[in-house]
Amino acid sequence: MEPILVEKEESGGGTGLACPICYDPLTRISDSPLYVGSTAGSNLQCNTCKKTYFGNETHLDLVASSGSKQYDESMPLATEMFRTPVVSFLYERGWRQNFIFGGFPGPEKEFDMAKNYLNPVLGGNIVDASCGSGMFTRLFAKSGLFSQVIALDYSENMLRQCYEFIEKEENFPKEKVTLVRADISRLPFKKSSIDAVHAGAALHCWPSPSTAVAEISRVLRPGGVFVATTCILDGPFAFVPFLRTFRQIIMGIAGSHIFLSEWELEDLCRTYGLVGFAYMRNRRFVMISARKPS
Secondary structure (H helix, E strand, C coil): CCCCCCCCCCCCCCCCEECCCCCCEEEECCCCCCCCCCCCCCEEEECCCCCEEEECCCCEECCCCCCCCCCCCCCCHHHHHCCCHHHHHHHHHHHHHHHHHHCCCCHHHHHHHHHHHHHHHCCCEEEEECCCCCHHHHHHHHHCCCCEEEEEECCHHHHHHHHHHHHHCCCCCHHHEEEEECECCECCECCCCEEEEEECCCHHHCCCHHHHHHHHHHHEEEEEEEEEEEEECCHHHHHCCCHHHHHHHHHHHHCCCCECCHHHHHHHHHHCCCEEEEEEEECCEEEEEEECCC
């Protein structure tokens, strides 16, 4: 018997969840809300292709291949590494803290810096893309500056860590946070449905930054803001022979990207329809911002 669909807006409103295959809106089949701790048993169906997506204890699974029984494919090494239980566990227990040696100021300072760029869209929704264990997700949610926070990552184990950290927080606003497993190159959101996208220390890990930024441009509302941090190999590294050739080799093997200048990042944003590029540097660290034209 076909399930009877009762169309409902997603919990928290404004999440704009869509099928990663059709990009058409998803309809909730079950009555389960979609915020942290309530996704187990959640069913969402695409009205176009009729594919159903499910939630488990920790998150909604909205990758295009969700539910496949026989077919499987691996992502590039850099992506698969963060899917492992060991790296996911260690990420917020020493791994991320070592970023200070590359000039990263630390999560709290980076959060304050990001707020300056995000000021025009405060009160809207925000996607914490490649959220990892959720250190920025928690900061965004507890700040009260956004109506909804969508923590998005491809790694099931990172999302589990994100869930467990949130569960340990007292008086945490769970109703404002939804955990979603998704591919950054196939975002499960409707066109022009997101006010802000944040990606902390993630751009260089994406298999295709160009495809990811194109997707971010698609889902941002007019005036929406993209803020990201990454690292740049310039200065003395610029004199390394065959650096660009070496970069291509690294990209082919690991699937990660090496950026050589902030102007390369500006060109990336401009090429995919984002304007108003700005940046802040501290040694290898860079925070960039761009927006969708109004």
